[in-house]
Amino acid sequence: MTGLRELKKERTRRAISEAAITLFLEHGFDRVSVADVAAAAEVSKPTLFSYFPTKEDLVVHRxxxxxxxxxxxxxxxxxxxxxxxxxxxxxxxxxxxxxxxxxxxxxxxxxxxxxxxxxxxxxxxxxxxxxxxxxxxxxxxxxxxxxxxxxxxxxxxxxxxxxxxxxxxxxxxxxxxxxxxxxxxxxxxxxxxxxxxxxxxxxxxxxxxxxxxxxxxxxxxxxxxxxxxx
The missing domain is CATH 1.10.357 (Tetracycline Repressor; domain 2)
Incomplete structure (x- = not known):
């Protein structure tokens, strides 16, 4: 079960990051809010911040x-x-x-x-x-x-x-x-x-x-x- 939970967390993390990068490339980093990213990834802002401490980390975590x-x-x-x-x-x-x-x-x-x-x-x-x-x-x-x-x-x-x-x-x-x-x-x-x-x-x-x-x-x-x- 632990392995499955970690796999699910990694998939969620990847989905949030990919949604963020897509929006940033399309509109520009400064024109996209964290709320916009959360909505696109279909997660709450608290959930997003549990994976990425800062807006910048949505991109540079790689x-x-x-x-x-x-x-x-x-x-x-x-x-x-x-x-x-x-x-x-x-x-x-x-x-x-x-x-x-x-x-x-x-x-x-x-x-x-x-x-x-x-x-x-x-x-x-x-x-x-x-x-x-x-x-x-x-x-x-x-x-x-x-x-x-x-x-x-x-x-x-x-x-x-x-x-x-x-x-x-x-x-x-x-x-x-x-x-x-x-x-x-x-x-x-x-x-x-x-x-x-x-x-x-x-x-x-x-x-x-x-x-x-x-x-x-x-x-x-x-x-x-x-x-x-x-």
Missing amino acids: FADHQEQAAEVVRTRTAGEPALDALLRDFLAGLARRDPVTGLNDHPAVLAFTGLVYGTPSLAARVGEYVARAEESLAEALRAAPPGAARANGAARAQGSAGAQELAAALLAAQVTATQRVLALHNWRRIRDGRTADELYAEAVEDATGAFDLLAHGYGPPSGERAAAD
């Missing part, structure tokens, strides 16, 4: 599914595999399967949903809260990793005191989270501007590989300074 993804990749990677290598591998796998979280998905519904989120300030701010929690989760996973395990090819100097290692984990988690977000938005914008996911795939793989290489090895001085030094 990001909660990815809050633990990066941390889980670090925790479950094969023995001896650097965390950055595992995270890159996971992102590349997402590109290959056209996971919307990578931005490499040209389905009209996905493009419209992403446009709704990043075109609505309150939704974008709420997504930022989910991203912050994902970053902290990743930092915790990196702190639990063996010393040096975060490094790829000798990068990410996590040597020294426990405090220094904790700071290094927090810095790396912030950089990885920002890198994944920027890559996803870059992919989405290029598809929004007319590219297809298939024709963009090889370029997206190259971009992701290059971005994680920068995380591993650093940016170095500007090219002008390097030329002068030579």
